[in-house]
Amino acid sequence: GAVVSQHPSWVICKSGTSVKIECRSLDFQATTMFWYRQFPKQSLMLMATSNEGSKATYEQGVEKDKFLINHASLTLSTLTVTSAHPEDSSFYICSAGRLGSGYEQYFGPGTRLTVT
Amino acid sequence: GESVGLHLPTLSVQEGDNSIINCAYSNSASDYFIWYKQESGKGPQFIIDIRSNMDKRQGQRVTVLLNKTVKHLSLQIAATQPGDSAVYFCAENMPGQNFVFGPGTRLSVLP
Numbered sequence: 001g002a003v004v005s006q007h008p009s010w011v012i013c014k015s016g017t018s019v020k021i022e023c024r025s026l027d028f029q030a031t032t033m034f035w036y037r038q039f040p041k042q043s044l045m046l047m048a049t050s051n052e053g054s055k056a057t058y059e060q061g062v063e064k065d066k067f068l069i070n071h072a073s074l075t076l077s078t079l080t081v082t083s084a085h086p087e088d089s090s091f092y093i094c095s096a097g098r099l100g101s102g103y104e105q106y107f108g109p110g111t112r113l114t115v116t
Numbered sequence: 117g118e119s120v121g122l123h124l125p126t127l128s129v130q131e132g133d134n135s136i137i138n139c140a141y142s143n144s145a146s147d148y149f150i151w152y153k154q155e156s157g158k159g160p161q162f163i164i165d166i167r168s169n170m171d172k173r174q175g176q177r178v179t180v181l182l183n184k185t186v187k188h189l190s191l192q193i194a195a196t197q198p199g200d201s202a203v204y205f206c207a208e209n210m211p212g213q214n215f216v217f218g219p220g221t222r223l224s225v226l227p
Contacts, residue, residue, distance in 0.1 A: 004159075034214070041124050043205060043217045044160070093159050105215065107152075107159035 003027055004096050006108035013084055013115055020080045021111045023094030030096035033077040034105060035069060038091040050077050084115045124203060126222045135193040139206035139218045144187060146208035150215070151180060151191045155202045163191070163204075193223075201225045 003026040013019050023033055032051050036044040048064075050056040050071035058064045068080040077096075081088055091112050095105040129135045141149065147168040152160035166173045166180045166189075173180050179192040189206050206218040 006159075043219050045217075046214055049214060091157075095159075104150075104162065104165070107161070110157070110159045112157070 002098060002106040004030075004094065004106045004108040006092075006094055006111050008111060009109060010112045011114070013113070015085055015115055016083055018080055018082045019084055019113060020078055021092055021094075021113075023077045023079070023096070023108050025075045025096045025098070025106070028096075028098045028106075029074040030077075030098060031074065032097040033071055034095045034097075035067075035077075035079050036093045036095070038093060038110075040091075044093060047079075081113065084113070086115045089113055089115045124220050124222045126224060128224045128226055129196050130226050131198060132195055135191075135196045135200070135223060137191045137193075137204050137221045137223065139189040139191075139221075141187050141189055141206065141208040141218070142216065143208060143210055144184070145210045147211060148209040149180070149182065149189050150207045150209075151178075151189075152205045152207060152217075153200075153202045154205060154220075160205060196223075196225050198225050198227070 005024045007022045011019055034049050035047045037047050038044050046059050047062045048056045048058045048069050050069050052071050052074050056069035066082055071077040091110050093110040095107045097105055150165045151163040153163050154160045164175045164178050164180050166182050177194045181190045203220045203222050205220045207215040209215045
């Protein structure tokens with residue numbers, strides 16, 4: 001149990017376009033979902049935390065108008081990178097906290113975004 | 117060449133030997149810690165966790181040690197196998213806060 005999926009797994013887009021990444025908890029309800037960004041050979045950096053039905057909480061330095069997060073249900077959160085630029089190219093990883101499981105987060109497989 | 121700060125510490129061990137991966141955490145108020153394994157191109161995978169009221173916790177082939185005095189966490193892997201090759205991250209958590217991940221250590225298992 002506790003499987004998290006992401007779609008797409010890899011996306012290449014042109015500079016100036018927008019890209020939507022989906023994060024789904026497949027077999028459990030996620031009260032909270034987290035979005036991370038990971039550059040090559042670096043650690044995971046938390047971008048934002050989202051709770052179902054409420055606005056996301058963004059970490060300092062993350063532009064909320066550029067990285068739109070929607071957490072419409074207990075099993076789906078989306079991250080939209082608007083007007084993507086080459087410097088947005090990164091590995092985006094979501095994780096989900098299961099209702100009643102306390103601290104533990106279950107990570108998705110990640111989405112590699114390449115902006116040309 | 118690579119820039120300073122972008123090079124992951126690397127630990128190379130012979131297959132069958134024990135591995136010890138270290139992590140210095142930042143906040144003395146952190147009370148929960150997790151070790152994650154991340155293989156190339158994949159998301160992190162939970163390995164083992166420990167709460168601050170414990171010094172040691174054992175799993176299957178893995179042991180986590182916590183030294184709160186010096187804010188140090190270690191992951192020991194017994195009889196390291198080729199499938200253990202990955203990047204390992206420690207993560208710390210304070211009550212009411214989000215997890216903070218360490219910089220990671222790349223484990224390479226030599227045949």
